[in-house]
Amino acid sequence: MIKKILIANRGDVALRVLRACRDMGIETVAVHSTADADAMHVRLADESVCIGGAPSSESYLNVPAIISAATITGADAIHPGVGFLSENADFARVVQAHGLIFIGPKIEHITAMGDKVEAKRTAAASGLPLVPGSDGAVDSLDAAKKVAQEVGYPVLVKAASGGGGRGMKVAASADHLSEAYSSARSEAKAAFGDDTVYIERYLDNPRHIEVQIVADSHGNVIHLGERECSVQRRHQKLLEEAPSPVLSDDQRHQIGTTAANAAAQMGYLGLGTMEFLYENGEFFFIEMNTRLQVEHPITEEITGIDLVCEQIRIASGEPLSVTQDQVKFKGHAIECRINAEHPETFFPTPGTVTNFHAAGGPGVRVDSFLYSGYAIPPYYDSLVAKLVVYGDDREHCLARLRRALDECIIEPMPTSLDLHRRLVNDKDIISGNYTIRWLEEDFLNKNK
């Protein structure tokens, strides 16, 4: 078993990994920027190493500093968390070259799934259904026109090196294709250093449903059900729930098995999430995330399985703690991502928290690194807390969620708590009748 883990991340996920290490009796090393010297996980860790200045490039993306920190502290494994270097194959390579364990999937799969064109190819070969689209990259406007004609408008021009909702342009009809195509390529070049694009049909009004899979080094691959993540703003998830309110047990079993079989066929290792768009009873693969997901707690709540501990066990060479038959889905869970941003303008609201009070009571879990007196730094993403609530069924879960949201206090800055309070009382959320366009086109519009 791994003995000492260096947590190469910050914020919510760093605290989450630290807690799993504590549960398993594993020593922890927190690496942090100067701006995060007082972060909760840094204070709780057995050892901490300041690795650089506030900008991520100087610290959380600073590979030599992170590796040096592992060397001087004697860590035997590195957990990359989410974002930052977690899906950076080069980083994983460097970690392994130093004789350290990279807690994550095989390098070949990080690479394969990082290139979205390649990912679709691999997915298709593994039997996953795809969004109708181009067969690989689209190199010219003429080729784009041809593909769009076949696939049918509207179409989406997507950056191969994008992902996570970035680098996509819609072309509503043939008239709009030229502009969408050229702007997608130039923006992709600027954002990702690679202007390779591909084309997919733009689905009318789909839901985002993703499947959690987990694979060990003994050939065991299972799925842990789906997560419904359609409540999004600018392609960033705000509220997630498990199970999805629209899938039947049969559909769940079917898509879960399909995803697990695809992962098995790839020879996948570790945690992975296959993201699908779901429309009219059909699933379409869009991408695979080869890491822990921010919204993993809702899967933990309904399955009773600690995903981070499972990740660490797998990285240590141990088999999965459960078989597929032993996986049972019980109850319903919802996660609200609490961001330090204005609930209406969405402007970031960093600053010193003068009053933090987490909700509590039955079925309530607050994953947060906030404490009274803590200064939320302005340099990183705005997620400051995840409110995860469990109930015996969806209605019970929503009732508890309303109760918990009323108890939470984060002062003085405005946060998305108020947005969530409005969401959980909205008739569409209550009925489960929402899609990926719902928040921006319906909810935010009608509440202006």
Place this chain on the structure above:
Amino acid sequence: MPTKKTNTTASSGSAFVQELADILESAGLVELEYETEEISIRLSRASSVAAPVMTAAPAVAPAAPVAAPAAASPADTPAVDIANHPGAVTSPMVGTAYLAPEPGASDFVKEGESVKEGQTLLIIEAMKVMNPITAPKSGVVKSIIISNAQPVEYGEVLVIIE
């Protein structure tokens, strides 16, 4: 030094102090001093009753609005001051600091020595690469804070130049 924190309890502490007292006795010492990042203990025969002075790092309490956890031992109090010293030379990287160009060679600089701007004060080894740390200004080396082969973090005070 990468900051290491351990919750030392009173019971584990007193057994250890007893051990030190035994060593003081059996080795016929007049005074014995023991220091780590977390605690500093000094036993002395000067008084009729050995008065162990032991201070432990406060247990980490995330709910309290305390700044970065700092060990309260006397040896560390200067550390809080020197970080703000105008002549403090801090580490630009994570690695291991060496005071001499190679084992056995004499140190780059000594305390009290005059140095010129740009002169090498020490080296920090990071991933097998030796990085010279040079004097940002001319002056006198007031104190060398770190010891040879000590792991250092970004921003750690290495040397004070006045």
